[in-house]
Every structure is written in structure tokens, then in C-alpha cells.
Amino acid sequence: xxxxxxxxxxxxxxxxxxxxxxxxxxxxxxxxxxxxxxxxxxxxxxxxxxxxxxxxxxxxxxxxxxxxxxxxxxxxxxxxxxxxxxxxxxxxxxxxxxxxxxxxxxxxxxxxxxx
Amino acid sequence: xxxxxxxxxxxxxxxxxxxxxxxxxxxxxxxxxxxxxxxxxxxxxxxxxxxxxxxxxxxxxxxxxxxxxxxxxxxxxxxxxxxxxxxxxxxxxxxxxxxxxxxxxxxxx
Numbered sequence: 001x002x003x004x005x006x007x008x009x010x011x012x013x014x015x016x017x018x019x020x021x022x023x024x025x026x027x028x029x030x031x032x033x034x035x036x037x038x039x040x041x042x043x044x045x046x047x048x049x050x051x052x053x054x055x056x057x058x059x060x061x062x063x064x065x066x067x068x069x070x071x072x073x074x075x076x077x078x079x080x081x082x083x084x085x086x087x088x089x090x091x092x093x094x095x096x097x098x099x100x101x102x103x104x105x106x107x108x109x110x111x112x113x114x115x
Numbered sequence: 116x117x118x119x120x121x122x123x124x125x126x127x128x129x130x131x132x133x134x135x136x137x138x139x140x141x142x143x144x145x146x147x148x149x150x151x152x153x154x155x156x157x158x159x160x161x162x163x164x165x166x167x168x169x170x171x172x173x174x175x176x177x178x179x180x181x182x183x184x185x186x187x188x189x190x191x192x193x194x195x196x197x198x199x200x201x202x203x204x205x206x207x208x209x210x211x212x213x214x215x216x217x218x219x220x221x222x223x224x
Contacts, residue, residue: 100207
């Protein structure tokens, strides 16, 4: 059974860069697409972007100028960087397997943007 | 970008009743690439249905999906206590970006 676990700071200051890592266990990161999805408190889901294990990426146009997703196959991890954050970026951030539908999800990590 | 509208926003039903949730798209979704997720408080979403009508692994057969084009439905034939949750539809036929609906909360009446 594939398991995903997000890790990273829970508090980020405005204008700084949010950085999260997703560690995949129970299976290889190779051969699949991997996404980041976020959910502001009490609100719906927003897809941020995906990466293929080979490094190909696609991003939500609404965030594209601020997002970078990278992969480290040797560590079975992939990462998210979101620059110039504001309070509107406060959300639970999920990593999930898939580039279209998402069959395995991490538990999510709350990232708060505040000074 | 395709906008998905879910209705109703809240559905109040009793255990054992049938639940019908709707998801409407602002334009036709290619190849019925639509999924449904269940989310309980504090937990990640769980994939229920993909490609509009295919059940994900381990999902009970009381959950079924149907529809095509711009109109899709998730049906729960007989509500169990553990089915009370928020449900989201998601389209991936016209992506990126994939988009989600705003959710339907199924609550105990």
C-alpha cells in the first residue's frame, strides 16, 4: 500500500517561500505522476500542480508564476516551493499520487502564512 | 478552465435513505473524465469513483457514478452511518488544470 507523508514548516512569513516535501513509501515514485493539492480552512480543494517521476511538470495557471515542483527519485520524494506567499496561501497542503484523478493521499499539513 | 457546480450544497438524510448528488460542468468534459471523492473532517479526501462510473479499489457497491457531457451524478443507494461526509467532484478531461466542485455535505437528518 502506497503511503505519502508531507513535511515542512507549519508557519511561513508573508513574502517568503513555502517549502514542503512529500515522502513516498510502500512503492516507488518511478512510473507515476505526483501532485500537490491544497485546501484553505473550511473551503474546497485546489490543484497546485504535478510532476512525473522523469521531471516533467504541469502547474495551475493561477499559481504558475510562483510554483516549482521537483522530484528526487533516489529519496522517493518530491517537493513543492511556493514563493511570495500571502495570507491567501494559508491552507492544508496535500500530496497525492496521480496527475488526473488521485488515488493515494497524504494526511495533509497545515501551513499558516503570518508574521 | 472548467467550473464545476455541485448541488445541493447540503443534503439532509437519514441512514438507509438514498442520496443523489449532482455535479454540473460549465462545458462538456472530455471522455467523461470525472471523479468523486469523500472527505471526513480532519482527513484527506478518498477517491470513490473515477472516469464517471468506475469504482475505486475497495469502494462498496452502494456508491455509483453516472453521467456524461456536463451532467454527472453520484448515488449512494443506502446511506450507512459512515457515509455522512462532504463529497467533491473533480474533472480531469480538460486539464491542466484539473478542477474541483465546491462540495456537497451529506448530513444526518
